[in-house]
Amino acid sequence: MTLAFIIASTSAIAQQNITVEDIYTGAFSTEGLQSLNSLNNGEEYLVLNRNADRSQSVDKYSYLTGEKVATLVSSNDIKLPIRNYELSDDEQLMMITSQRIPIFRRSANSMVHVYNLNTKELTTVSDQLVRSASFSPDGKKVAYVLENNIYYKNLETGATVQVTTDGVINKLINGVTDWVYEEEFSLVQAYQWSPNSKQIAFISFDETDVPEFSMDVYGSELYQKPYVFKYPKAGEKNSVVGLNLYDLESNTRKNVNLNRNEEFYIARLNYSPNGKLAVQVLNRYQNVLDFYYVNPDGEAAIAFTEKDDAYVDVTDDLTFLEDGSFLWTSEKDNWRHIYLYDANGEEKRQITSGAWDVTSYYGYDAISKRIYYQSTEDGSINRGIYSISLKAKDKKKLSNQLGSNSADFSKNFTYYINTYSSASTPPVYTLNRAKDGKQVREIVNNNELLSKLKNYKLSPKEFSTLNVNGNDLNMYMIKPLDFDATKEYPVLMFQYSGPGSQSVSNSWYGSNDYWHSMLANDGYIVVCVDPRGTGYKGADFKKVTQRELGKYEVEDQIQAARQLGEMDYIDAGRIGIWGWSYGGFMSSNCILKGNDVFSTAIAVAPVTNWRFYDTIYTERYMVTPQENPTGYDENSPINYVDQLKGNYLLVHGSADDNVHVQNTMLMIEALVQANKQFDWAIYPDKNHGIYGGNTRIHLYNKMTNFIKKNL
Numbered sequence: 001m002t003l004a005f006i007i008a009s010t011s012a013i014a015q016q017n018i019t020v021e022d023i024y025t026g027a028f029s030t031e032g033l034q035s036l037n038s039l040n041n042g043e044e045y046l047v048l049n050r051n052a053d054r055s056q057s058v059d060k061y062s063y064l065t066g067e068k069v070a071t072l073v074s075s076n077d078i079k080l081p082i083r084n085y086e087l088s089d090d091e092q093l094m095m096i097t098s099q100r101i102p103i104f105r106r107s108a109n110s111m112v113h114v115y116n117l118n119t120k121e122l123t124t125v126s127d128q129l130v131r132s133a134s135f136s137p138d139g140k141k142v143a144y145v146l147e148n149n150i151y152y153k154n155l156e157t158g159a160t161v162q163v164t165t166d167g168v169i170n171k172l173i174n175g176v177t178d179w180v181y182e183e184e185f186s187l188v189q190a191y192q193w194s195p196n197s198k199q200i201a202f203i204s205f206d207e208t209d210v211p212e213f214s215m216d217v218y219g220s221e222l223y224q225k226p227y228v229f230k231y232p233k234a235g236e237k238n239s240v241v242g243l244n245l246y247d248l249e250s251n252t253r254k255n256v257n258l259n260r261n262e263e264f265y266i267a268r269l270n271y272s273p274n275g276k277l278a279v280q281v282l283n284r285y286q287n288v289l290d291f292y293y294v295n296p297d298g299e300a301a302i303a304f305t306e307k308d309d310a311y312v313d314v315t316d317d318l319t320f321l322e323d324g325s326f327l328w329t330s331e332k333d334n335w336r337h338i339y340l341y342d343a344n345g346e347e348k349r350q351i352t353s354g355a356w357d358v359t360s361y362y363g364y365d366a367i368s369k370r371i372y373y374q375s376t377e378d379g380s381i382n383r384g385i386y387s388i389s390l391k392a393k394d395k396k397k398l399s400n401q402l403g404s405n406s407a408d409f410s411k412n413f414t415y416y417i418n419t420y421s422s423a424s425t426p427p428v429y430t431l432n433r434a435k436d437g438k439q440v441r442e443i444v445n446n447n448e449l450l451s452k453l454k455n456y457k458l459s460p461k462e463f464s465t466l467n468v469n470g471n472d473l474n475m476y477m478i479k480p481l482d483f484d485a486t487k488e489y490p491v492l493m494f495q496y497s498g499p500g501s502q503s504v505s506n507s508w509y510g511s512n513d514y515w516h517s518m519l520a521n522d523g524y525i526v527v528c529v530d531p532r533g534t535g536y537k538g539a540d541f542k543k544v545t546q547r548e549l550g551k552y553e554v555e556d557q558i559q560a561a562r563q564l565g566e567m568d569y570i571d572a573g574r575i576g577i578w579g580w581s582y583g584g585f586m587s588s589n590c591i592l593k594g595n596d597v598f599s600t601a602i603a604v605a606p607v608t609n610w611r612f613y614d615t616i617y618t619e620r621y622m623v624t625p626q627e628n629p630t631g632y633d634e635n636s637p638i639n640y641v642d643q644l645k646g647n648y649l650l651v652h653g654s655a656d657d658n659v660h661v662q663n664t665m666l667m668i669e670a671l672v673q674a675n676k677q678f679d680w681a682i683y684p685d686k687n688h689g690i691y692g693g694n695t696r697i698h699l700y701n702k703m704t705n706f707i708k709k710n711l
Contacts, residue, residue, distance in 0.1 A: 015457045015481075018518040020700040023511050028453070030426050030446050030508070033417065036061075040091060042412030044069060048085060056082040058094065063415045063431060066443060073115055078122050080113065088139035092117055093155070095125075095133060095142065104179060104657060107131065107188045114142060114155060125153050126160070131176050132189035136197040141248075143175075143191065143200060150175040150191060150202060150246070163200060163246050164253065170212070170230055173205040178239050180232055181205075183658060184616035185267050185314055192269045192277070199296060200246045201277050203266050205239035215655055218684050229657070234611055234618040234632075235625045241266050243279060245298050254298045265616070267314040274324050274343075278303075286311045286620045291345060303345025306330060310543035311620045313500075317361040327351070327371065329361055331539040338371060340390065351392045357536050359383060360406065364390070365413035365434070372409060372416075372434065378402055380536040381463060381474055381506045385418065385437070398437030404507035409434060417443065421508035423461045423476075426450065457481050457521040461513075463506065468559050469552075471532060471541070474504040475560075478516050478526040483569075489525045490574035490711050491564055492516075492600075497553045498582035499621055500535040500542050503528050515700060519707065527564060531556030547628055549610065549621050550589050550635035557586060558594035565597070576600035576647075576711040578703070581659060581688065582607065588637035588648075588667070595645040600711040602703055604651045605659050605688055608667040609636040612660060638663075641670045647710035648678040651699065653686030679706065 022028065036045045043064070049057050057074040061067065073094060075082045084097040099111035109129035115122050125133060125142050133144040136152075143152040148167030153160045164174040175191040182188050191202035213231035216224045232238045243256040243266055258264070258281060267289075268280040277294040289312040294300045306312050308331070317329035317338075324343030329336055336358050338351040351371060352358055360374035360383075369390045377397075378384045385399040385407045399405040403422030410416065413434045421427045426446035430439050459481055465472040480489070494516060496503050509517075516526040531553040533545035545552050557577065565572030577598050579587040584606025591601035607613050610632045611625050625632045633639055648671075652664035661682065671678055681702060683690050690699055 015455060017457045017521045018514050020515065020518070020697055020704060022456075023514045023518075024696045024700065028449065028509070028514055030449060031444050032427060033419075033429050033444060036408070036417075037087070038409070038411040040411055042410040042414045045410070046072065046085075046087075048082060058082065058085055063410060064440065066431075066441065072117055077120075078113075078115065080122075083110075086135070088135045089137050090139050093135065093139050095135060096122075099129065101129065103131075104182055106182055106186065107176065112142070112144065123155065123158075126151070132191070134189065134193065136193045137195055138197040141197065143193065145175040145191075148173045148176075150200065152200070152248075161248075161251070164202075164204075166204075170228070171206075171208055173207065173239075174244075175202045177203070178205045178207055178210070179229055179657070180238070180614045180616050181265075184614065184620075185265070187267070190269070192271055194271050194277075194296070195273060195275055198248050200248070201269055201271070201294070202244050202246065203269070204242040204244055206242070207239045209237045210239055211236050213660065215657070215660065217655060227655070227657075231657075231660075232615045234613060234615055234622070236615065238263065238265075238284070238615055243294070243300075245277075245294070245296070256294055256298050256300050258292065258300050268316070268318070270318055270320070272320045272324055272326070272343075273322060276324075278318070278320075278326075280314065282312065282314070284615075284619065285623060286616075288312070289314070293345075304341065304347075306332065308332075308539075308543075310539075310546040315361075317358075319361075319364045321364070322366065327361075327364055329358055334538045334540055336539075338373065338388075349392055351388060351390070352395075353392075355538070356380075357538075359536070362407055362409055362416075363413070368413065368435070370413075372398075372407065372413065374406060376536050381502075381504055385416075387434070396436065398432065398434070400437065402506070404505060407432075415440070422506050423463070423508070426508045457517070458509075458514075459517045459520040463504070466529060466560055466563060468529070468531070468556050468563065471556075473532075473556060473560065474502075474530045476504050476528050478513075478520045480520050480523060480525070482521075485569050487569060488571040489523065489569060490571050491525045491527055491561075491576070492519060492707060492711060493557065493561060493564075493575065493577040494526060494528045494583075495531070495557060495577070495579050495586060496581070496583040497531050497534060497557070497579070497586045499533055499545060499549070501582070502530060502535050504530045511696075515704075519704070522708070524707070524711070525570065527560075529557065529560045531560070545621065547622055547631045548635060549618075549631075550585060553586060554589045554593055554635075557590050558597050561590075561594065561597045574599055574711055576602075576707065578602035578604070579606075580604040584651075585637065588650075589635070589640070591646050591648055592637055592640040592643045595643050599646040600648075600707065601646065602649045602651070602706065604699075605653065605656055605690065606637070606650070606663060606667075607659055608638040608663040611636070612663050612666075638667050638670050641667070641674045641676060644671065644674070644676045644678065647706070648676075649703065649706045650678060650680040651683070651690070651702075652681075653683045653688065653690045655685045656688045658688040 055075045058072045060069040080098040086095040094115045097110045101109045112125040112133045130144040150163040207230045210230040214228040218224045263284040265282045270278045279292040281290045289306045319327045340348045356376045362372040370387045383404045388395040407416040428445045429443040461476040466475045577587045584603035587601045588603045591598045
């Protein structure tokens, strides 16, 4: 069965094809909502606005009407730029970030101030740039990390207290995470305030034995500069982590004994309402998660353990109820579902069930005793919004359009803002009632973009499934608007294919989709197939690639290409494939192992040898190279360069702190020594995203020209 999503584009005006310049100068950008923060009353929200006079203001709006109610603070008032802000729990104080210098993907050094919304007084937290500043629950203190040590400022007395003294750059970290935790556990702030504001729990990272990685930053000076940081590659030493409790009243620090004899990760810290600290601890294999409770005095005990033959995913899907019981998500029945546990860690009931995944857990409303979530109940390429009672009854579907729905709920779950899009509808933002999903008002639509697109050749996506190696794989196809089934067309396959990912989804076009449409209307058919190992078809489907990343995914892409080549309107001799990051690893493998199928491949920022990538990600799926050498070597493209027959373009940024340019450099050397001709490009001082200025325009024009020349 094939389902085509056609964008109405009939017009008397001659349509022009999209260009790379159109895409990357914002010609097709969508209208959206600025990030908003719900106030405690659930009736109003705040938005950081950037105004016509280049000032910034934090403004208050009514959910019901969308009208601005008040301005809480303006950069003109405080004579400082407002880059970001955060309210104290009682909403009397605002933490303002006036300067932000990024470190890695999620972290930054920031200049932080506290603004009293009643007295209009502005206090500087530190005269230096700090990391991960946060209010205490009582709003009387602000903690932060400076040069790998934790501090807090008493906002009542103005005194600053240094909590730790042993932090040393590139040696020992307190309160924020190392590179690999930030990248793979999406965790930056590694400390938490207790509910009574009398204790700070934090993780320490002893990086002493972690190998250093260095890369040159060229800049514009006479000499380049080395950038050195700790990066544990697969099988190498990780930071030694410790769990610590700091008591503010006695000014004492205590190390918590977790009674573990093997290496471990501390992936999450959360305080329960009763003051106990909940700690999620993984073994190095990441297939056993122990959920600890730690008493305020430092006594630790395991409340429950979750095990998996492959790995246990770490999420933020944890909500404590007033009695200490909690909601939690798990894949233990093959699908990700919501469970209720009692305060002791005993499972009370499974809340959601069925052959579909909970894809986002939005939270719990203690008044109505209802849980809100997003799921794939409308099919794995779609997302819908639902609520269900704490007793696992009376489930309600809140969204009413097929496609991708996501929700942002007000704090008291009175309203939510629904973001809807599909492959034929750009994002539409509406205000809806949480109790029944009824739309209150439309906030923003993108009808102007749809009108604009009538002047362009924009090809639709046709969604279907392709039975490959015994599995129905999700697929979309983009054909030229003047497609003629009696002709033969070259095919460019696009994919990412990483564990748990999804590239085939019923959602609005991104930059790559516009580029693919451009290629389609230049005479190509673009196809995307999500192979085994990708997400939202059950844990067994996702985890089949365990210990062999790049085996089944590559087999599926090669076989899918073979089957596509059997179609009457596809030229089997002109099938190409491209991808970025994991997708670049895949496209490299495909042109090597599938050299009788693929004639052309582009790999952007690829992993070329899993031995070069980090511990947490790689070992989650592959264990260590010492224990699984064949899994690493038999699936790394660098070991198959002698099989290159087709046209291959290799691209990387020289300042990629994630997938190091080492991957591409050693791949180049291997290809040279195998006497294989290929094309390559290095973008100086560009990270994993390879962007900035005209960089994306240059890159995509280079790829376009490569495809037109070789495919």
